[in-house]
Amino acid sequence: MSFISRGFRGRRPEVDQARLPPGQYLTRDFPVLSAGPTPHTPLDQWSFAVRGAVDQPRSWRWSEFGALPNETVTVDIHCVTKWSKLDTSWTGVSIDTLLEGVQTEAAYVTAFCDGGYATNLPLADLTGGQAWIAFGFDGAPLEAEHGGPARLLVPHLYFWKSAKWVRGLELTVANEPGFWERYGYHDYGDPWREQRYQGD
Amino acid sequence: MAGTALPGRLTWQLADVVELAEETPRVRTLILRAPAWSGHLAGQHVDVRLTAEDGYQAERSYSVASAPEDELLALTVERLADGEVSPYLADELRPGDQLELRGPIDGYFVWQEPLGGPLLLLAGGSGIVPLRAILRHRAATGSSVPARLLYSVRSEEEIIYRSELDALAGDGVEVRYTLTRARPEGWRGHLGRIDDALLQQISWAPAERPLVYVCGPNGFVEQAASGLVRLGHDPLRVRTERFGPTGT
Numbered sequence: 001m002s003f004i005s006r007g008f009r010g011r012r013p014e015v016d017q018a019r020l021p022p023g024q025y026l027t028r029d030f031p032v033l034s035a036g037p038t039p040h041t042p043l044d045q046w047s048f049a050v051r052g053a054v055d056q057p058r059s060w061r062w063s064e065f066g067a068l069p070n071e072t073v074t075v076d077i078h079c080v081t082k083w084s085k086l087d088t089s090w091t092g093v094s095i096d097t098l099l100e101g102v103q104t105e106a107a108y109v110t111a112f113c114d115g116g117y118a119t120n121l122p123l124a125d126l127t128g129g130q131a132w133i134a135f136g137f138d139g140a141p142l143e144a145e146h147g148g149p150a151r152l153l154v155p156h157l158y159f160w161k162s163a164k165w166v167r168g169l170e171l172t173v174a175n176e177p178g179f180w181e182r183y184g185y186h187d188y189g190d191p192w193r194e195q196r197y198q199g200d
Numbered sequence: 201m202a203g204t205a206l207p208g209r210l211t212w213q214l215a216d217v218v219e220l221a222e223e224t225p226r227v228r229t230l231i232l233r234a235p236a237w238s239g240h241l242a243g244q245h246v247d248v249r250l251t252a253e254d255g256y257q258a259e260r261s262y263s264v265a266s267a268p269e270d271e272l273l274a275l276t277v278e279r280l281a282d283g284e285v286s287p288y289l290a291d292e293l294r295p296g297d298q299l300e301l302r303g304p305i306d307g308y309f310v311w312q313e314p315l316g317g318p319l320l321l322l323a324g325g326s327g328i329v330p331l332r333a334i335l336r337h338r339a340a341t342g343s344s345v346p347a348r349l350l351y352s353v354r355s356e357e358e359i360i361y362r363s364e365l366d367a368l369a370g371d372g373v374e375v376r377y378t379l380t381r382a383r384p385e386g387w388r389g390h391l392g393r394i395d396d397a398l399l400q401q402i403s404w405a406p407a408e409r410p411l412v413y414v415c416g417p418n419g420f421v422e423q424a425a426s427g428l429v430r431l432g433h434d435p436l437r438v439r440t441e442r443f444g445p446t447g448t
Contacts, residue, residue: 002251002255003214003251003298003300004251004252004253005250005251005252005288005297005298005299005300006297007288007292008250008251008252008258008288008292009252010250010252010256010257010258010284011258011284012256022257023249023257023259025258025284031418031442031443032418032422032442033442034440034442035308035309035439035440036425036435036436036438036439036440037425037426037428037429037435037438037440038422038425038426039435081261082259082260082261115435116435116436145418145422179308180308182307183306183307183308184305184306184307196247197210197305198209198210199209199210200209200210
């Protein structure tokens, strides 16, 4: 016998329910969440690195990064704090482009960021057209509050995995928990299986 | 579905609504008896889940307002005009009802004595809730860590926990308010939104390395946290929690 909240009717979302993972609600805003102050790294001091268990570390300055082939994608995003936002438009460089030709034994990645934040993901979740380093949102440069100048974009996982202010990918052989993953959040974070917290 | 608690797993549990306390016209506190509650740290939050008769469910997060030492669990809820869950909690829920929840959640926006201080607490609106839990915890444990609270609200009537906060002042705690809209006659607190000048006035110097907790709407948190960094505070000593409606 499952519990009913007396007198609760709810407000059904005006979208195809199949697009909302369990426990999520639709928002038209773009809420901001972060554990600390917003970093503001000047673009001439910005670089992006691929390092760790790779044959040859790589790095790009902002101008070099901007010269890489980019894509604009439209995706739904799902935050662990329960909001989902549909049909968001991002411009960025595919992780496939950044890892092209990289030889590695790694099975995991730690995305590291300005501000001391990091998050961990299986390498297999970043490749095959599933993830980008995004620097544009809705046709404009990505605002600092939302992770600019560049953030990871992995829309099929809860949005804390799409690390803001990302500065590189550290490829690792073993899985190393990131920031929120050490503070009780789920290691993988699949919204469709409602993997919000450890043990979910 | 409530079930047997597995170690490290946050299972849904039922709490009984014992009492409701009206804090301000838009804010009320739910006092809950949660028999399966495993305890929490000051600053943590819980997930609340409502279920309609047809099985439709809605979940939201709320900061815990009570200290870990309090006998009953308290959540303080602000009614959002366009909300789905907060109007139910703030208007519909009655003593004797049950509420489904799980937690505690988040191990970062918490304060415990070993983290030390001095503590600078900056609250915007209902962002006071987890900071009140921290101040209650500090008092309940007899901590001597100095604490300063700056609480920003639109008007005096919107100050949540006013009498409790005023009573906590003294004994190593300073409590200040700033009103962002109202200008009442005879008001002796601050006026206007938080800015660098006010931060400089109320904060410890960066060299004293205060541990800072900022909670409120995003605009408030952004202004306060960025201001502290501009004034020379270590960003890694500034913990933030943001909520509420924002632009894009």
